[in-house]
Amino acid sequence: MADIKKETPDESEDNPAGRRLDPELVSAAGIAVFDHSQPLKLGSGASLAPYQIAYQTYGTLNKARSNVVLVCHALTGDQHVATTHPVTGKDGWWPRMVGPGCPIDTDRFFVICSNVIGGCMGTTGPESIHPETGLPYGLNFPVITIGDMVKAQVNLIDQLGIADLFCVIGGSMGGMQALQWASSYPERVFSAIPIATAARHSSQNIAFNEVGRQAIMADRDWHSGNYQRVNARPNKGLAVARMAAHITYLSEKALQRKFGRNLQDRDQITYGFEADFQIESYLRHQGFTFVDRFDANSYLYITRAMDYFDLEDDFDSVLSNAFKDTKTRFCIVSFTSDWLFPTSEARHIVHALNAASANVSFVEIDSDKGHDAFLLDEPEMFSTLRGFLNSAAQARGLSADKAGSFA
């Protein structure tokens, strides 16, 4: 198998992900289509049909189809976990985690990463055209849940002819999906790695999401969600939403270390409202680059899905019941400086898994990089996950990694 990192963006567009699949397995090339006969029944009671799921795969599916790793992306992620992003031209969002020789080793595992339902990178979402009206869905798109995202992924792997997953892994909202998978489809999940996540979205996190949504809806270019029809984009609102959210992904210490009170391209403050400080300039940059690759309505819908996530509530307020009799092996990961999904949330999940007598490991990684640490170079996260995955692979009867060792 070719080193996927050597691919040029053009190649990956000309040869969509499907080419890596067993030719007998897949005819769809990175887009799985579900017609009116296969509606997605949503948690709200509504249903969605037709719909499509855009996905990328990496590595080779083994004969037993037992080496599948599903990577679930976070709020603003997408299927380009290890391929160049078609809009930004940047590397995949998890380059040190997924790739040849990485903990999720594409030389050993067959990795699938799909854009969530409600997303804006090829999967059906509010930006898509409503088949009945011929217009973009906008706010006519049904509200979706984390459970709906997972149902769509189940339909995807069914269509790919994959019975079960060796591992489902994700950080933040991706971790919510990993938990939902393990809870709803325990017999199809051999191991699960929820990282920097929670079994339910906290009040504080709902509050931050609401600030973001209000920023979008306050933008006059939002047009009650119908901005596509008038060829507008609520870029200012979406950028502010991203700026506010971005602060929650970092830590006070990391901000201080990286920016302090440093001034941006100037020797003294200007007594005005330009971006005097580097941190302001940095946040503005984060906001304005984000709008090029993300749809504002998708942001509304996906943040809402996170807000509604409460696995505990689905099981009479007893989280351990969500994992009753589970055989899935879990590795829960948190970061010391993550205040969006603090270690207490991870510990809550671990205690529930203990109560369910589940096979669970729990590592807290010492890092000052805040919530975003899961996307960054955290050697201890990589070494512990490598150990967990090797051990799980051995239990699953998969071959050893390149080093030839499960140690």
Next chain:
Amino acid sequence: MIKSKNSPDAKRSDLLLIANMVTPGSRVLDVGCGDGALLEMLSQERQVDSRGMEISQSGVNACVARGLSAIQGDADIDLKTYPDKAFDYVILSQTIQATRNPKHVLEELLRIGQRVIVSFPNFGYWRVRLALGIGGHMPMTNALTQPWYVTPNIHFCTVSDFLNLCDEMNVHIEKAYALSRTDRIYPFGRPVLFANLLAEEAIFLLSQ
């Protein structure tokens, strides 16, 4: 002061004895699993479904990096999260003397495990008595390797003390072993006069 010899060897025979007490293929929780030496021995040589709990995050991360199931947790607090009889064996190796409430911890171990294996340094060991009684120093032995100002051990007991606690709690002692300074293993029964004097370390298999 008594010099400690190479302690990893002493630890090794302790772990081997514990591993041999465990029925192959059973479900085991090692409370205070450190960096996973016993867990690894158990999974490799006894094919057990093993889990570890360890108070230090660096120990936990080391366990997981070597492919073992482990979580960060405090024996005094986190044992309550496990259901009754979740494990065939719960092991507390060289840890009970470091807990805040040893009696409560022992109750919890007996609740979540069918059987409980406890090992601890015997404070009735003659060299310990000599160090304190004659030398006037807090003892340092093969089993007590750290000076008083470093050690996490806060609840020392003798073999005799431990048996008294077991009697008080109506705990059944299935097996008892004394480990000598030369790593010899001696099974012992009541009366414990000699074991209390000669065991540097004691290991018990308990049930309710």
